[in-house]
Amino acid sequence: MAGKKLTVVISQAQGKHPVRSKLEEEVAAALLMDPQVSVSLVPHLYDMSADHTGLVFLRSLKGPFVLLGWQYPRALHWTLDRQQIRGHMGITELIEEIDDDEEAIDDQPSQAIGSTEMPNRNIYCIDLRVSSNPQEYIEEIHRIYEEENQQLVQLTFGSLTNGNGSSNGVAQNGSATNGSSSNGNSGLTFDLTQYILNPAESDTPSAKEEIAQFKATQPPIKRRWYPVIDYSRCTNCMECIDFCLFGVYGVDNLDRILVEEQDNCKKGCPACSRVCPENAIIFPGHKTPAIAGAEGEVAGLKIDLSKLFGGSDDDAVDLAIRERDAELMADGREMVGKSVGLAERHTTSSRCRGERDELDDLMDELDSLGI
Amino acid sequence: MNDASDPLIFMMGQYEAIIPQDRVYSSNHLWLKELEPDLFRVGFTSYSVRLLQDVYFLEWRVEAPTSLRLKQEIGEIESSKALSTLYSPAEGELVQFNEHLLDDPTPINTDCYGTGWLYDLRTSAIMKRPSEYVAHLDEGWEKTQNMLKGQIN
Numbered sequence: 001m002a003g004k005k006l007t008v009v010i011s012q013a014q015g016k017h018p019v020r021s022k023l024e025e026e027v028a029a030a031l032l033m034d035p036q037v038s039v040s041l042v043p044h045l046y047d048m049s050a051d052h053t054g055l056v057f058l059r060s061l062k063g064p065f066v067l068l069g070w071q072y073p074r075a076l077h078w079t080l081d082r083q084q085i086r087g088h089m090g091i092t093e094l095i096e097e098i099d100d101d102e103e104a105i106d107d108q109p110s111q112a113i114g115s116t117e118m119p120n121r122n123i124y125c126i127d128l129r130v131s132s133n134p135q136e137y138i139e140e141i142h143r144i145y146e147e148e149n150q151q152l153v154q155l156t157f158g159s160l161t162n163g164n165g166s167s168n169g170v171a172q173n174g175s176a177t178n179g180s181s182s183n184g185n186s187g188l189t190f191d192l193t194q195y196i197l198n199p200a201e202s203d204t205p206s207a208k209e210e211i212a213q214f215k216a217t218q219p220p221i222k223r224r225w226y227p228v229i230d231y232s233r234c235t236n237c238m239e240c241i242d243f244c245l246f247g248v249y250g251v252d253n254l255d256r257i258l259v260e261e262q263d264n265c266k267k268g269c270p271a272c273s274r275v276c277p278e279n280a281i282i283f284p285g286h287k288t289p290a291i292a293g294a295e296g297e298v299a300g301l302k303i304d305l306s307k308l309f310g311g312s313d314d315d316a317v318d319l320a321i322r323e324r325d326a327e328l329m330a331d332g333r334e335m336v337g338k339s340v341g342l343a344e345r346h347t348t349s350s351r352c353r354g355e356r357d358e359l360d361d362l363m364d365e366l367d368s369l370g371i
Numbered sequence: 372m373n374d375a376s377d378p379l380i381f382m383m384g385q386y387e388a389i390i391p392q393d394r395v396y397s398s399n400h401l402w403l404k405e406l407e408p409d410l411f412r413v414g415f416t417s418y419s420v421r422l423l424q425d426v427y428f429l430e431w432r433v434e435a436p437t438s439l440r441l442k443q444e445i446g447e448i449e450s451s452k453a454l455s456t457l458y459s460p461a462e463g464e465l466v467q468f469n470e471h472l473l474d475d476p477t478p479i480n481t482d483c484y485g486t487g488w489l490y491d492l493r494t495s496a497i498m499k500r501p502s503e504y505v506a507h508l509d510e511g512w513e514k515t516q517n518m519l520k521g522q523i524n
Contacts, residue, residue, distance in 0.1 A: 016474075017428055268432060268444050287447070287456055303453040305422055308515060310399035310442050310458030326440065 003149035005038045007061055008141055009195075011045035011069035011076070012215065014223060014285075019132075020070060021215070026134040027068065029207035032197050034138075036145050040195040041214065045069055046079050046228075046284050047221050057195045058085050064148050066090075066124040066141055075284035075293030076125035078228045081115050082259065090124030094131070094140040095295075111235045112278070113256060122148070225285065226262035227272060230293070233280035240272040240281060242341040243320070245328065248272070266327040271320035275342070317342070379501050381418060381508045388418040388508070391484055396504035397460030399442075402484065409495050413460065414488040415479060418508060422519075426450045429476040435467045435490065448476075463494030 008031055013020035024041070031039040042054035045067070049055075058080070064087065069076045077089055124144050126137065197211065227240075227248065236257050241249035249272075250260030259265075273281040273291045282293040287306060317338075325335040379390040390396070394404035395411075400419040403411035415423070428449040439445065439459040446457040459465075468490045472478065478487035499507060 015428075015430055019427060287454065302449070303519060305453050305455035306458075307518065308400060308422065309419070309455050310460070311456060326443075 003036070003145065004063070006036060006141065006145045006148060007038050007040070007063065007065040009040045009042055009058065009061075009065055009067050011042055011067060013070045013128075014044050014047065020128070021212070023128060023132060023134060024068075025208045025211045025215075027128075027137050028197060028211045030134055030138050031141065032207050032211075037141060039197050041197060041211070041218075042195050043218060043221050045076060046071070047224050048083075049221075049224075050083060052221070054195060055083050055085070058083070061085075062119075062121075064090065064122045064124070066126065066144055068126050068128050068137060070128050071284040072282075072289070072293035072295070073125040073127055074230060074295060075228060075282045076127075077123065078230045078282060078293070079284060080123060080125075081231065082228055084117075085123070086115055086118045087121040087123035088118065090122035090144065092124050092126050092140060093143065094126055094136060096127070096130050110232075112233050112280075113231055113236050115231045116256075224263070225267040225269075225283070226265040227259055227270075228282040228284060228293075229257065229259060230280045230282055233278040235278055235280075237277060237343075239275055239277060239341075239343045242343070243275045243324070244272045245324065245333075245336070245340065246331075266330075269323045269327050271323040271327075274316040274320035274323075277343075379505050381505050383418065383421055383512070386421055388416065388421055389484075390416065390418075390501050390505055392501045395498035395500060396507075397498055398507055399458055399460055401460045401489075403460070403492065403494075403498055406491065410466065410491060410493050412488050413490050413492050415483050416504075417483055420480060420483045420487075422453065422515075423448065423450045423455070424452050424480075426476050426479045429472055429479070431468055431473075433465065435465050438464050439492070441496075459492075461492070461494045461496035461498070463492050463496065466491040466493055 010024055010028055012024055028039055028041060031037045040057065042048070042057065043052070045054075067076055067080065071079075073089075073092065073095065080086070126140065128137070131137070197214065234257060236255075238257060241251075241257060246264045246266060247261050248259060248265045250258055252258050270283045270286050270288075270291050273279075273283055273286070279290060281291075283291050284293055286292045287304065321338050321342075325337065328335050376392060378392060381388040381390060391402070394402045396402055396416065400416050401413050402416050403413050406412055420426070426448060429446065430448075431446040433439075433443075433445050439462060441459060441462045443459040444456050445459050445465070448455050448457055469488050472487070472489070476487075478485075479489075481487065
């Protein structure tokens with residue numbers, strides 16, 4: 001029996017990176033011939049502006065999908081979240097190895113504020129840096145296909161009421177969660193089909209060449225640099241908004257922290273991420289795994305020679321202060337050192353209890369809204 | 372014997388890192404060759420290239436010409452084994468990049484002291500003489516080996 005096709009989206013690497021390009025093309029070519037899969041190719045997820053058609057395309061996907069990209073899965077997931085492309089974090093088995101003793105951290109009760117308006121579907125984010133073997137991605141996508149189709153079958157033969165929160169087909173019933181058009185299956189407008197690779201067009205001369213040509217026709221997009229918030233970790237403590245002096249952060253109408261003016265962010269500066277007590281701020285392009293969205297304290301995938309070539313090994317807060325001062329100076333502003341926006345935890349060891357009460361109120365408020 | 376024009380050699384295990392005497396060096400393992408007063412061509416030393424090995428990707432985060440602070444982050448480099456952020460070796464003005472490397476960075480591997488140059492930098496900062504650079508390598512070698520081992524384990 002044929003299940004529903006699984007959508008796979010490849011977010012392309014930045015710049016002209018021959019090794020990465022080749023892997024994208026190999027994976028796309030293999031998937032193109034696969035009857036279980038519909039494969040699309042979009043520009044680098046993080047660099048697309050909110051109105052980019054590649055993002056409009058992603059928003060038009062109502063069901064589960066797999067996203068392959070050149071960042072840690074957390075970074076991909078929360079970049080999508082930022083663009084109102086939401087769903088449960090699908091569990092992928094194709095991940096880099098994490099030290100066992102680091103995984104226990106998650107057992108602590110979380111005070112995180114979580115995402116909002118989450119449709120009931122899975123989004124599987126896979127880091128293309130994990131393996132250079134295309135076959136491993138194909139196999140994982142087949143596994144996910146089976147997993148998703150099993151869930152669909154369970155829904156069909158099981159309870160037909162919507163009470164069961166874990167079944168995945170529900171999202172297709174058209175709850176207009178994203179604010180974009182909600183006309184079900186035919187949601188793709190003419191513009192958006194450009195991202196879907198069509199096997200009919202690619203029988204000659206070779207699928208890989210065809211895909212390379214397809215990529216060459218897409219206009220290059222500008223690199224960007226901004227923080228991405230992981231709301232599964234963020235406690236709304238506001239340390240980032242206090243520390244950043246460039247107006248990047250703001251709050252929404254529920255007083256939730258958000259990245260309001262992303263292009264105010266200073267290219268290369270990850271200072272707010274260093275001062276975040278929950279490590280909830282991701283700069284997907286930063287070289288340090290913990291800042292780029294790695295789970296736990298994993299080692300980098302390659303040897304990092306940055307210290308040798310001039311990097312520093314100061315502690316995180318000192319680094320953040322220096323990075324911020326350098327950006328202030330570059331803007332012709334006064335350097336502030338550690339006199340501005342540093343929470344007490346960085347100077348004294350205990351936290352102010354008064355703030356906690358306010359945060360508790362906020363949590364209660366959110367709870368009462370049923371989010 | 373010890374001709375002033377003969378390159379110096381620093382032994383990295385079995386590997387001979389060649390340190391030419393016709394230029395100066397920065398502590399972050401770049402060579403600087405004076406093109407005209409205060410204008411230098413900059414590139415990786417053979418010590419750097421040995422550690423990086425087969426570089427296949429190089430990218431700059433700044434656009435030339437631009438002024439640089441000491442240790443400012445200016446780019447990224449990646450090989451099959453390693454990656455690194457690239458930092459400015461001195462305060463100064465970055466005049467131009469070696470554009471050829473952006474399409475194909477292999478000259479970094481094959482000719483690091485010649486066609487594999489990275490950029491031209493205008494600076495009046497004081498750099499290390501070849502013998503001082505070799506002393507700097509000698510001093511840091513054990514620490515460097517430990518750092519590499521620490522990351523491999």
